[in-house]
Amino acid sequence: MDDCALYLRHFNLKERPFTLLPDPSLLYWSPQHKRAITILRYGLMSRAPVTMISGEIGAGKTTLVQALLRETGAEQRVGLISNAQGGRGELLQWILNAFDANDREGPQDYVALFQRFQDFLLAEYSAGRRAVLIIDEAQNLSAEGLEEVRMLTNINANKDELIQLVLVGQPELREIVRAPNMRQLAQRVTASFHLTPLDEAGVQAYIAHRLKTVGGRGDEFSEAASRRIHDRTGGVPRLINQLCDFAMLYAWNDERHDISLETIDSVLHDGVFFGDTAMEPAS
Structure with missing residues (x-):
């Protein structure tokens, strides 16, 4: 079983909420x-x-x-x-x-x-x-x-x-x-x-929507984490998906059921996310 399948079970999700493939069933109607x-x-x-x-x-x-x-x-x-x-x-x-x-x-x-x-x-x-x-x-x-x-x-x-x-x-x-x-x-x-890209509130709603659509609670990402995601993706949905997918993988690895600001900063610090629009270390 691959890591993504493991994190689905960890978060009790039916499928990956942040897949990069175009999927109308997951579309957030901003x-x-x-x-x-x-x-x-x-x-x-x-x-x-x-x-x-x-x-x-x-x-x-x-x-x-x-x-x-x-x-x-x-x-x-x-x-x-x-x-x-x-x-x-x-x-x-x-x-x-x-x-x-x-x-x-x-x-x-x-x-x-x-x-x-x-x-x-x-x-x-x-x-x-x-x-x-x-x-x-x-x-x-x-x-x-x-x-x-x-x-x-x-x-x-x-x-x-x-x-x-x-x-x-x-x-x-x-x-x-x-x-x-x-x-x-x-x-x-x-x-x-x-x-145009999503604003800060839109990013938070986008993340919650995709999680709820696949069986999640919708509040797995903290407000601070969502703000950091907005800052580092510029509100572009594809980049949000990339960063959130890594964040859920990191949270699973740390045996956590919530994604905090610390989790997002760990992903950014490790350099695995190449869509970082800020291109500088998180403060």
């Missing part, structure tokens, strides 16, 4: 995340050509996308791309693959790929379904790639657009879209939201 999912829902409901969600690394963007995917119904055909890269034509192949609409035995030049994609969109429209393309880590696309994606929103039937885009990425995505050469894309962004 005011920021509630607004972000509302914007995503609004974008889909209003048939916005482009919806954009941005935030720092580890802010919970991908978990929000997973939560959104759980809500989509039969009237929507969703394609999800993560970390797409490549030049003209390659991106279109990524998109076709995301919708499981790529015929690998057919011709693969750009004109054939575009025709295949247009035929796919028309078939979905005829079946009463809307195509939604979600691009995670969209900041990795080049300006040319973003423009190619933007041009897909020009495909329409009568007055109806056949595809909606959801762009999800780090803060630089907003700067890319706001650049003068991206004006046509920016004008198509109907709904957008920027996720």
Whole structure:
């Protein structure tokens, strides 16, 4: 049995509360995340050509996308791309693959790929379904790639657009879209939201929520410990998860059922947590 399994039994938990994998069932609905999912829902409901969600690394963007995917119904055909890269034509192949609409035995030049994609969109429209393309880590696309994606929103039937885009990425995505050469894309962004890190109270509520969700009491971390975690993670959920996971491991090793400030400082002192935003010894 590994150490993590042992600390679960020690704290009487059903599963690790601070896993780094995106898990909608553990999502803490902070005011920021509630607004972000509302914007995503609004974008889909209003048939916005482009919806954009941005935030720092580890802010919970991908978990929000997973939560959104759980809500989509039969009237929507969703394609999800993560970390797409490549030049003209390659991106279109990524998109076709995301919708499981790529015929690998057919011709693969750009004109054939575009025709295949247009035929796919028309078939979905005829079946009463809307195509939604979600691009995670969209900041990795080049300006040319973003423009190619933007041009897909020009495909329409009568007055109806056949595809909606959801762009999800780090803060630089907003700067890319706001650049003068991206004006046509920016004008198509109907709904957008920027996720900011959790404040001190939010960190404490976040930790308590995740613990209660997996069977914990919710008050295993002292207020002083939560404050230190906020200081050293900047309120970024992924970093909070990393530090809390180590803290619970240390508490188990010390045969303690509560995580104190001393426990957090021990983790920081040993240098096992590489997300320390302060980068200095705890006082």
